[in-house]
Amino acid sequence: MRRMKAHPAHTDATDWVAYRPDIKVLDCTVRDGGLCNDHKFDDTFVKRVYNTCVAAGVDYVELGYKSSRRLHKRDEFGLWKFCDEDDLRRIVGDKPAGPKIAIMADADRTDYKTDILPKSKSVIDCVRVACYINQVPTAIDMIKDAHDKGYETMMQLMAVSIVPEDEIKGALELTAKSPANGVYIVDSFGALYSEQVRKLTKMYLKAMAGTGKEVGFHGHNNLQLGFANTIEAIVAGANRVDATISGLGRGAGNCPMELILGFLHNPKYKLRPVLEACQDVFLPMSRDMDWGYSIPYAITGRLNRHPREAMAWRASKTPDDYITFYDKMHEEPG
Template sequence: MTIRVIDVTLRDGGYVNDHGFTPQQAAALVAGLAASGLDYVEIGYYRPHDEALYDGRPAACCPAWYVDQMRRVSDRTGLTVMAHVHQVMLDDYARLADQGVRLVRMPATPARLDAALTHAERIRSLGMEAAINLIRASEQPLDLAPDVARRARDAGASWFYIADSNGGLYPHEVSRRISDIVAATGPAGPGIGFHAHDGLRLGFANTLAAIEAGAVIVDGSLGGMGKGGGNCQTEALAVHLHRGQGRAFAHERLARLISEHLLDWVDRRAFALYENCLAASMNLNLDDLRALREDAARDGRAFLDVLAGRLAGLMQPAEAGALARGAA
């Protein structure tokens, strides 16, 4: 089963820097994420009637020129936006379809569910994918999400998410919720997704629990940059899916995106933590790492590049070739 990943750095990361990414930073992130093997990149919130409020912060509102610029650098990666239904009219979605946006995600509470379902039908009619994201999952009764998921299925939604907005769920709670949703919607239902927050430092563990319970699409952000305690780290998901499922990701490129564009807003050890994540995925001990560092120094190569190359070497030749092409 292929697990899809949406990178939400430009959207959820905006809670950290007040959506202060420059167009140049945004374009570099989208291009790099696309070249690294990400399935979708969420470029911001869609607020077509509030652009004047967010002048100079395009990721907060996704004006037409910004979407065009991101589309030009996104290659085959699915361009994604998030839209609050009370900020968007049904006719506003046509512009996104014309600009090549693939997926529109809508946060939903019980009070706004009917409107979100109507918007999902409109989005699907324009040829885009639509996702209903049931937010604040830790506050909701257990029987709510399966019922909402069935309604999302009947409205033709492409994806149905639960979002641990408060970062308060434990893995067994995530597993229970996702399992119940999968059972309720059946094989013909929407793909089930999970959006983690790292309030309890369980974002990655909760995301793995969701995948094991049947989620087929999950979110991450570079360096975990996001609201509150942050998000599940995109790089941790990339390493896990690379090692566990043979998905080819360009780790060198992902690491450079963090070090070149995000160190003002994420843990400054994020690059070193990425190295450690790669090493841990291959069960390397201190003696192994010392030898690899010596090899890297002798060959004039970055240590992370050596680790990424070693991981690629554990894959089948065709998969390793795909990774090398992505890093070129």
């Protein structure tokens, strides 16, 4: 199958102004952004994000995690760590007509057999199962469970920049045989360069060939490459991409929704409501909440390390002491 490329600078002149209708955008502002504040968003904020996605024509909106109540104390986290059915319905109504509703379920942190209801009892459309490479069998079981309950499912293999190629291929083989509707390249550390994104996208597409499963990309902005890498994945053939309004997300944040919608040129997407939300909500919020590119994230990204030390540094009393952080990261093994 020839995948029409997405955007400018193609040999075929019409591609300059065309778009690829099969690309679908998932907004994970509330889900990934929740990693910045223990998911403590109020209803006003979550409704605004949801309504913005409706107005912008975004295809999916992911509102949080389905975390185990046994493992996580309810009073330490906001509602969107758990995404109870009643909370979801308060935001999206009983029969949401806009974007599909997604939630994320972490391997080994979700009581999925009980907490993920049969589809007929839920407004959720899509369960995205997140796992590290050692959790793939658990994730596959979770995908089967959600699939059998009636959901669309996605495999989110995290931290792929530190997984040996053979193991990625093993995970992709298992995913190809599973009922998952697709698999995402998840650059958890924001450490991938564009060539690596192109290579991985081709590897994932090859592994999914003939299954009808989609390939997606979820980037982080540690090296100011969140948007750039998302474009590269699209050009290499990925059809699913994650973005967040104003790039809100853990650490250096994600691919900004306002940039990716502008790039895609699909007339169903509307940029203006996203810019309104940036202006009304996210810019004021950025004065009190630290997310987005800064040098500590560039340091962990370049070293291909988890951003946790950079996040702790940015939350410390010396967030802008780049040099001490740089020296610390270079003294400690990765």
